[in-house]
Amino acid sequence: MDSASSSLLCNPSSLQSRQNLLPTQFIWPKEDLVNEASQELNEPLIDLAGLFRGDTRETLKAAELLHTACVNHGFFQVTNHGVEEWLVSAAHEEQNNLFKLRNEKKMSLKRKAGSIWGYSGAHSDRYSSKLPWKETFSFRYDHGNCSTHKMVHHYFTSVIGNEFEEAGIVYEWYCAAMEKLSEAIFELLAISLGVERKVFKKFFQDGSSIMRCNYYPRCNQPGLTLGTGPHTDPTALTILHQDQVGGLQVFASNKWQSVRPRAHAFVVNIGDTFKALTNGKYKSCMHRAVVNKEMERKSLVYFVCPREDKVVRAVEELVDKQGGTRIYPDFTWSDLFTFTQTHYRADNSTLVSFFSWLLPSPTAVNHPSASGRT
Secondary structure: OOHHHHHHHOOHHHHHOOOOOOOHHHOOOHHHHOOOOOOEOOOOEEEOHHHHHOOHHHHHHHHHHHHHHHHHOOEEEEEOOOOOHHHHHHHHHHHHHHHOOOHHHHHHOEOOOOOOOEEEEOOOOOEOOOOOOOEEEEEEEEOOOOOOOOHHHHHHHHHHOHHHHHHHHHHHHHHHHHHHHHHHHHHHHHHHHOOOOOHHHHHHOOOEEEEEEEEEOOOOOHHHOOOEEEEOOOOOEEEEEEOOOOOEEEEEOOEEEEOOOOOOOEEEEEOHHHHHHOOOOOOOOOEEEOOOOOOOEEEEEEEEOOOOOOEEOOOHHHHHHOOOOOOOOOEEHHHHHHHHHHHOOOOOOHHHHHHHHHOOOOOOOOOHHHOOEO
16 A cells, blocks of 8 residues: 555545545444434533632632532633733634645654654554544643744645645744733632642643644544544643534433533643642543534643653642642653553543553553554
């Protein structure tokens, strides 16, 4: 098989226009596909206006709503977040341009082994079965990135080409806006937990985040595949803006529930790293993305991560409040990142499996999720 034919095999947008039958690599087990979401998740809308203007009463009200959501499932949406509507629209428009590139150009931008930066068609560079029906483009953003460095802008122009200079500028601004928003959310999370309000902001201020554009093409057999399989995010915090098509689902109260798209809100969820920082008090909930036959779907995702060598350790104040027992051992983000990129396919048991890998015991066994690798 030549390289062009091989690239079509893992490019859902190309496959969609060429055949009706879904390739076997994209077919998921029935246990991952059952139980369609019959209702919407009743996640709170957290109004950040009070926090931004220093209104104590409104801030505490928002923190209480946040606390309830995070001890139950870890999903919420934020409004009055300070991110300009034109910037969100521009980021979606540039995303459209990225995924309209010729297949040959996309494959030239394919991410390298062991890296997450660049283009991926169905993550086929990592897996050979249960491929997600999606394409992604990912890049890095360092926190505290001085605008004069133009890190994201440089990546777009040097890697994709000068014709994407405007895209580089837009995503530089978008990532900066996401960083600012994440700092506000971390502050509210600290308030909701009753700890020093800058503790999480300080922990992540020198970190690096992952910006990802997701594209889910129309699928002729949507009942056989998934856009993203059931998993929890190994990162600390996920800030998502989805288009109005819908497809994000959360497993809460022992059933799948859909998350309503809201044009002027961001969906936020807790990841495994932040769960560890809270000593397990706040949840990182299993979620997935479904596809449909009629409409394509797109989303913008900003994954907040600490510095790679930062030691992740539960906040002592929280541990004391929980009786002094630490649930998780210390680990570095680089270890968890390496585990999820090289050794393990993220699912709903990532954190438990990670510690079995990090601190192996004679009784440790391989998790079945590790199968399906190339």
